[in-house]
Amino acid sequence: MAKLLSDEEVAEALTRLPHWKREGDALARTVELASFPQAIQVVNRVAEIAESEDHHPDIDIRWRNLTFRLSTHSAGGLTEMDVSMATEIDGVVDQL
Numbered sequence: 001m002a003k004l005l006s007d008e009e010v011a012e013a014l015t016r017l018p019h020w021k022r023e024g025d026a027l028a029r030t031v032e033l034a035s036f037p038q039a040i041q042v043v044n045r046v047a048e049i050a051e052s053e054d055h056h057p058d059i060d061i062r063w064r065n066l067t068f069r070l071s072t073h074s075a076g077g078l079t080e081m082d083v084s085m086a087t088e089i090d091g092v093v094d095q096l
């Protein structure tokens with residue numbers, strides 16, 4: 001099972017993820033896209049990555065605003081898998 005990150009390790013990871021904040025046992029990022037179809041395109045790309053890595057974010061869809069929340073449920077908190085998925089989500093959003 002993936003190892004839980006310490007508070008210090010999470011804080012250090014967040015210095016490399018400026019769009020993300022810690023919300024308890026999760027990392028969260030909200031992003032506003034140009035349109036609802038573009039938001040859904042982002043969701044679909046993230047879904048492909050999530051399936052291939054077997055690590056799935058919670059995704060809140062409100063018109064063209066998406067909120068991603070990452071946590072490793074099996075470990076009961078934040079692990080490197082969440083940091084890695086946050087980086088991948090940034091890659092999808094920044095590609096637009």
Ligand SMILES: C[C@H](O)[C@H](O)[C@H]1CNC2=NC(N)=NC(=O)C2=N1
Binds near residue numbers: 054055056070075
């Ligand atoms: C069996 C399979 O590995 C698990 O159910 C996966 C699927 N996706 C997951 N996603 C997240 N975010 N946390 C998990 O613990 C998790 N577990």
